[in-house]
Amino acid sequence: xxxxxxxxxxxxxxxxxxxxxxxxxxxxxxxxxxxxxxxxxxxxxxxxxxxxxxxxxxxxxxxxxxxxxxxxxxxxxxxxxxxxxxxxxxxxxxxxxxxxxxxxxxxxxxxxxxxxxxxxxxxxxxxxxxxxxxxxxxxxxxxxxxxxxxxxxxxxxxxxxxxxxxxxxxxxxxxxxxxxxxxxxxxxxxxxxxxxxxxxxxxxxxxxxxxxxxxxxxxxxxxxxxxxxxxxxxxxxxxxxxxxxxxxxxxxxxxxxxxxxxxxxxxxxxxxxxxxxxxxxxxxxxxxxxxxxxxxxxxxxxxxxxxxxxxxxxxxxxxxxxxxxxxxxxxxxxxxxxxxxxxxxxxxxxxxxxxxxxxxxxxxxxxxxxxxxxxxxxxxxxxxxxxxxxxxxxxxxxxxxxxxxxxxxxxxxxxxxxxxxxxxxxxxxxxxxxxxxxxxxxxxxxxxxxxxxxxxxxxxxxxxxxxxxxxxxxxxxxxxx
Amino acid sequence: xxxxxxxxxxxxxxxxxxxxxxxxxxxxxxxxxxxxxxxxxxxxxxxxxxxxxxxxxxxxxxxxxxxxxxxxxxxxxxxxxxxxxxxxxxxxxxxxxxxxxxxxxxxxxxxxxxxxxxxxxxxxxxxxxxxxxxxxxxxxxxxxxxxxxxxxxxxxxxxxxxxxxxxxxxxxxxxxxxxxxxxxxxxxxxxxxxxxxxxxxxxxxxxxxxxxxxxxxxxxxxxxxxxxxxxxxxxxxxxxxxxxxxxxxxxxxxxxxxxxxxxxxxxxxxxxxxxxxxxxxxxxxxxxxxxxxxxxxxxxxxxxxxxxxxxxxxxxxxxxxxxxxxxxxxxxxxxxxxxxxxxxxxxxxxxxxxxxxxxxxxxxxxxxxxxxxxxxxxxxxxxxxxxxxxxxxxxxxxxxxxxxxxxxxxxxxxxxxxxxxxxxxxxxxxxxxxxxxxxxxxxxxxxxxxxxxxxxxxxxxxxxxxxxxxxxxxxxxxxxx
Numbered sequence: 001x002x003x004x005x006x007x008x009x010x011x012x013x014x015x016x017x018x019x020x021x022x023x024x025x026x027x028x029x030x031x032x033x034x035x036x037x038x039x040x041x042x043x044x045x046x047x048x049x050x051x052x053x054x055x056x057x058x059x060x061x062x063x064x065x066x067x068x069x070x071x072x073x074x075x076x077x078x079x080x081x082x083x084x085x086x087x088x089x090x091x092x093x094x095x096x097x098x099x100x101x102x103x104x105x106x107x108x109x110x111x112x113x114x115x116x117x118x119x120x121x122x123x124x125x126x127x128x129x130x131x132x133x134x135x136x137x138x139x140x141x142x143x144x145x146x147x148x149x150x151x152x153x154x155x156x157x158x159x160x161x162x163x164x165x166x167x168x169x170x171x172x173x174x175x176x177x178x179x180x181x182x183x184x185x186x187x188x189x190x191x192x193x194x195x196x197x198x199x200x201x202x203x204x205x206x207x208x209x210x211x212x213x214x215x216x217x218x219x220x221x222x223x224x225x226x227x228x229x230x231x232x233x234x235x236x237x238x239x240x241x242x243x244x245x246x247x248x249x250x251x252x253x254x255x256x257x258x259x260x261x262x263x264x265x266x267x268x269x270x271x272x273x274x275x276x277x278x279x280x281x282x283x284x285x286x287x288x289x290x291x292x293x294x295x296x297x298x299x300x301x302x303x304x305x306x307x308x309x310x311x312x313x314x315x316x317x318x319x320x321x322x323x324x325x326x327x328x329x330x331x332x333x334x335x336x337x338x339x340x341x342x343x344x345x346x347x348x349x350x351x352x353x354x355x356x357x358x359x360x361x362x363x364x365x366x367x368x369x370x371x372x373x374x375x376x377x378x379x380x381x382x383x384x385x386x387x388x389x390x391x392x393x394x395x396x397x398x399x400x401x402x403x404x405x406x407x408x409x410x411x412x413x414x415x416x417x418x419x420x421x422x423x424x425x426x427x428x429x430x431x432x433x434x435x436x437x438x439x440x441x442x443x444x445x446x447x448x449x450x451x452x453x454x455x456x457x458x459x460x461x462x463x464x465x466x467x468x469x470x471x472x473x474x475x476x477x478x479x480x481x
Numbered sequence: 482x483x484x485x486x487x488x489x490x491x492x493x494x495x496x497x498x499x500x501x502x503x504x505x506x507x508x509x510x511x512x513x514x515x516x517x518x519x520x521x522x523x524x525x526x527x528x529x530x531x532x533x534x535x536x537x538x539x540x541x542x543x544x545x546x547x548x549x550x551x552x553x554x555x556x557x558x559x560x561x562x563x564x565x566x567x568x569x570x571x572x573x574x575x576x577x578x579x580x581x582x583x584x585x586x587x588x589x590x591x592x593x594x595x596x597x598x599x600x601x602x603x604x605x606x607x608x609x610x611x612x613x614x615x616x617x618x619x620x621x622x623x624x625x626x627x628x629x630x631x632x633x634x635x636x637x638x639x640x641x642x643x644x645x646x647x648x649x650x651x652x653x654x655x656x657x658x659x660x661x662x663x664x665x666x667x668x669x670x671x672x673x674x675x676x677x678x679x680x681x682x683x684x685x686x687x688x689x690x691x692x693x694x695x696x697x698x699x700x701x702x703x704x705x706x707x708x709x710x711x712x713x714x715x716x717x718x719x720x721x722x723x724x725x726x727x728x729x730x731x732x733x734x735x736x737x738x739x740x741x742x743x744x745x746x747x748x749x750x751x752x753x754x755x756x757x758x759x760x761x762x763x764x765x766x767x768x769x770x771x772x773x774x775x776x777x778x779x780x781x782x783x784x785x786x787x788x789x790x791x792x793x794x795x796x797x798x799x800x801x802x803x804x805x806x807x808x809x810x811x812x813x814x815x816x817x818x819x820x821x822x823x824x825x826x827x828x829x830x831x832x833x834x835x836x837x838x839x840x841x842x843x844x845x846x847x848x849x850x851x852x853x854x855x856x857x858x859x860x861x862x863x864x865x866x867x868x869x870x871x872x873x874x875x876x877x878x879x880x881x882x883x884x885x886x887x888x889x890x891x892x893x894x895x896x897x898x899x900x901x902x903x904x905x906x907x908x909x910x911x912x913x914x915x916x917x918x919x920x921x922x923x924x925x926x927x928x929x930x931x932x933x934x935x936x937x938x939x940x941x942x943x944x945x946x947x948x949x950x951x952x953x954x955x956x957x958x959x960x961x962x
Contacts, residue, residue: 005631005693005726006763008793012633012656015797023587023803031586045806049579057551064549067811068541071561080552080561096779098530103778105512106504137618137781140805148655150486152493170804174629175493212486245486282487297584298577298810300618312489316496322504323651324621325526328809329779330548 021433
C-alpha cells in the first residue's frame with residue numbers, strides 16, 4: 001500500500017529537518033525518568049515558576065479580576081483585592097467589549113499597544129507608534145511569523161549567532177531558508193566581531209545565498225553576554241551596508257547581572273545614529289512576559305515592534321496574523337501590566353517593588369554562584385552570565401570520553417549530559433543543540449533553581465563531573481585555557 | 482537602492498497570496514467607521530462575548546482561582562467562590578508545577594489530555610489515547626500545524642469544501658500547497674455529494690496534483706449544515722479508497738439547532754466501520770473552547786486528536802509544537818473544564834446547566850429568526866442554520882447592481898456588503914471570501930447578536946436590502962428559485 005499523507009516518509013521534509021534540542025533527547029529522557037519516580041531538576045528551559053519562583057502578586061490580582069469580572073460587582077471585593085488592582089482590572093476590561101472571552105483585533109488591543117509604545121518611548125527617548133506594535137502569543141510566535149514573511153526559499157539566508165537559541169535554526173528549517181552562522185567568541189566573553197560577520201556573508205554569497213536578515217540575541221541566549229552600545233552601532237551599520245533586516249531578540253532586557261553594560265535596545269541605538277541609517281535599516285524587536293522578573297511563561301504573551309517597515313508590509317503581516325484571529329487576551333493584559341506597572345504612591349507599589357527586586361537580586365547572586373561553581377570543576381570553564389538566565393560552561397571532554405560517546409552512538413556532549421542526568425537528575429541541554437565550534441563542547445543550564453538549592457545542585461554537578469573526568473582521563477588532566 | 486527584505490516586493494510570495502476575508506476589507510472599513518463614531522454590529526466573526534454573551538460562571542471562577550492561587554490560602558475564599566470551584570482549581574494546579582506561569586509539556590498538560598480522552602470515549606463509545614491528543618492555542622493553530630506537516634509543495638493538494646471557512650485557503654496558500662475545491666450543493670441544503678468529490682480529485686490529478694488530504698467542517702462554516710452518519714461513512718470510504726488524510730473541523734459540535742441530525746464525530750463513524758477502513762484512514766479531529774455555549778474565543782484554547790497516525794509522525798508533530806514551547810496554560814484549563822464540566826450533585830451544576838441551556842436555546846431561536854428574516858427579503862434565499870453559528874444567505878444581485886459594482890471596481894458581493902455596512906452598521910463577510918459558484922452571491926453573518934436586538938437588526942437589513950433591490954432593479958424582480 002502507498003504511504004499515507006501522514007506516514008513519516010510522506011511528511012514535509014522541512015518539518016523533518018527541524019531540530020529543537022531544548023525539548024529534545026535530553027528533555028524526553030528526563031521526562032521518562034521523572035515518570036519512573038526520579039527527582040528531576042529541569043534546567044533545560046527558562047521556566048522560572050516551574051522551579052519555584054512565585055508570580056508577582058499585583059498582575060495576578062488584576063488578571064484574576066478580569067477573568068472573573070462578576071467579582072467587581074461584589075461589594076466585598078475590597079476585602080480580597082487592593083483598590084489599585086480593582087481599578088486596573090476595570091481599565092483593561094474597558095478596553096475590550098466582551099472581556100477576556102472575546103477575540104481582540106488580531107494585532108492585540110489598541111489600548112495595550114499604546115501602553116507598549118509609551119513604555120518604549122520612556123525606555124529609549126524616541127516616540128514609538130502603536131500601529132507598528134503587534135501583540136503575540138509569546139515572543140517565539142512573533143519570531144516565527146517574521147521569518148516566514150522574509151524567507152522565500154533556500155537561497156534566502158538569515159545570519160544567526162552561534163551558539164544560538166534554537167528557535168532560530170528551527171524556524172529557518174521549517175520555512176525552508178538557509179541559516180548563515182556567525183560565531184561568538186568565547187575567549188572574548190562571547191563577543192561579536194563585525195569582521196567575522198563580513199566573512200560569514202561573503203562565504204554565504206559564494207554559495208549563491210542572498211543574506212536578507214540578521215538575528216541578535218541581547219542579552220545572549222545561551223551565552224549571557226550584553227552587547228555594548230558601540231557594538232550595536234557596528235551591527236546596525238553593517239546591516240545598513242549589507243541591506244539586512246535586523247531581528248532584535250530582546251526578551252531578557254530586564255535580566256541584567258552586572259553594571260558595566262546595562263541593556264540598551266537596538267532601536268535606541270538605531271534612532272541615535274541619525275539618517276540615513278536610522279531611516280533605512282529595517283528592525284523588528286521582540287519582547288515577552290515570560291522572562292524578566294515576571295517569568296509568566298505559561299501565559300504566552302509577547303510583542304514585536306517594527307521600525308522602517310513600509311505600510312504595505314505591515315498590512316501583510318496583519319493579514320497573516322488575522323488567520324489565527326487574535327493573541328490570547330489574558331496575556332495581552334499581562335503585557336500591558338508589565339510595561340505599565342504600579343507607580344510610586346500606588347497602594348501595591350511597595351509590594352511590587354519588593355517582589356521584583358527580590359527576584360532580580362537573587363538571580364544576580366545565582367548567576368555568580370553558578371559561574372563560580374562551574375569554574376571550580378575539573379575541565380570546565382565558564383564565562384560569567386552578564387544577562388539572560390543561562391550559564392553555558394565549556395566542558396573539555398577527554399579523548400577517551402569522546403571515544404566512549406562514539407561507541408555509544410552519541411554526540412559527545414549529549415553523552416556527557418545524559419550521564420549527568422542519570423547521575424544527578426539535572427536536566428540540561430547539550431551545547432550541540434545551540435551550535436559550537438568543531439571539537440568544543442558545552443552545556444546550557446538555566447540559573448533558575450531556587451537559591452537555597454543552588455549549593456547542593458552545584459556540589460552534585462561537581463561530584464559527577466569530577467568523577468566523570470577521573471574515569472575518562474585519570475590524573476593527567478588538561479591544563480586550563 | 483535595492484529593495485530591503487521587508488519591502489513589499491521582497492516578501493515571501495506565499496504570504497502575499499494569503500486571503501482571509503473574515504478580517505478583510507469589510508472588517509477594516511467597519512473598524513474605520515467605528516473609530517469615526519458609527520455604531521457597528523460585528524457579525525463578521527463568531528465572537529459571542531463581543532456581542533454580549535456572558536461567560537459561564539463556573540469555569541471563570543476556577544481559572545480566576547488558578548490565576549490568583551494565593552486566594553486559595555485565604556480562609557474567607559468560600560465567601561466568594563463555591564467549594565466545587567475551589568476543588569477544581571486545586572485539581573488543575575496540582576497537575577502543573579509552577580501553575581499558570583510555567584510552560585507545560587508542549588502537547589499540553591497530561592492531566593488535561595487525559596480528561597479530553599475520557600470525554601471522547603464517553604462521546605463516541607471508543608477509547609481514546611491521551612498521547613495522541615495535543616492541546617493548542619485555539620483550533621486554528623492546530624489546523625495550521627497539521628497542514629504545514631502535510632504540504633510539501635504546490636503539487637500537494639488539499640480537498641476543501643466550497644464555500645469554506647477561509648482558514649483553510651489561507652493556510653494552504655501560506656504553506657505553498659494547492660487548494661482542490663469540492664462544491665457543497667446549496668439547493669440540497671449544502672449537501673456533500675461523493676461523486677463531486679471524485680470529479681474534483683480526477684480534475685486535480687489531470688493537472689499533476691497529488692491530493693493528500695480532505696477537509697470537512699461539521700457542522701458547516703459558513704453553511705451551517707450537519708453531516709449525516711451515512712454521509713460521513715461515504716466520506717471515510719472515499720478517503721480510504723483515495724488514500725487521503727481526513728481533517729475533521731468539529732469546532733461547532735455543541736452548536737446544533739435541529740433534532741433530525743445530531744452531531745456525530747468522524748472518529749465515531751470511522752471506528753464503527755471496522756477494519757480495514759478503521760485501521761487505515763488517517764484522521765485528525767479539531768475542537769476548541771471558542772465555540773459551543775462557551776464562546777471563550779479570547780482565551781485561545783483547542784485540541785487535536787490523531788487517529789491512525791504512526792508514532793514517528795506524532796514525534797515530528799511534537800517536535801515542531803515544542804519550538805513554541807507550550808500552549809497557553811489558562812486555556813488548557815478551560816479545555817479541561819469544557820470536557821469535564823460540573824456533574825449532577827455538584828454545587829455549581831444547576832447554575833452551569835441553566836446558563837449553558839439558556840445560551841443554546843437562545844441560539845436555536847436566533848437561527849430561526851435569522852433564516853426567516855432573510856427569506857422575507859427581496860431576492861434573498863437562505864437555508865436554515867442546522868448547526869454552527871452562521872447564516873449564509875444567497876443574495877440574487879440584479880444585473881444593474883453587478884454593473885455598478887464593476888464600475889466601482891468591487892466584486893459584486895463586496896459592493897453589496899459595503900453598502901449594507903454604510904447604511905446599517907452591520908459588518909458581514911461577502912460570500913466571495915468563502916468561495917461560491919460563478920455568478921452566485923452570498924454573505925455570511927453570525928447568528929450571535931443578542932436575541933432582543935435581532936428583530937431590529939433584521940428589520941434594518943430588510944429595509945436596506947429591499948431599497949437596494951428597488952434601486953438596481955425597479956419593480957421587475959427575479960422570480961424566486
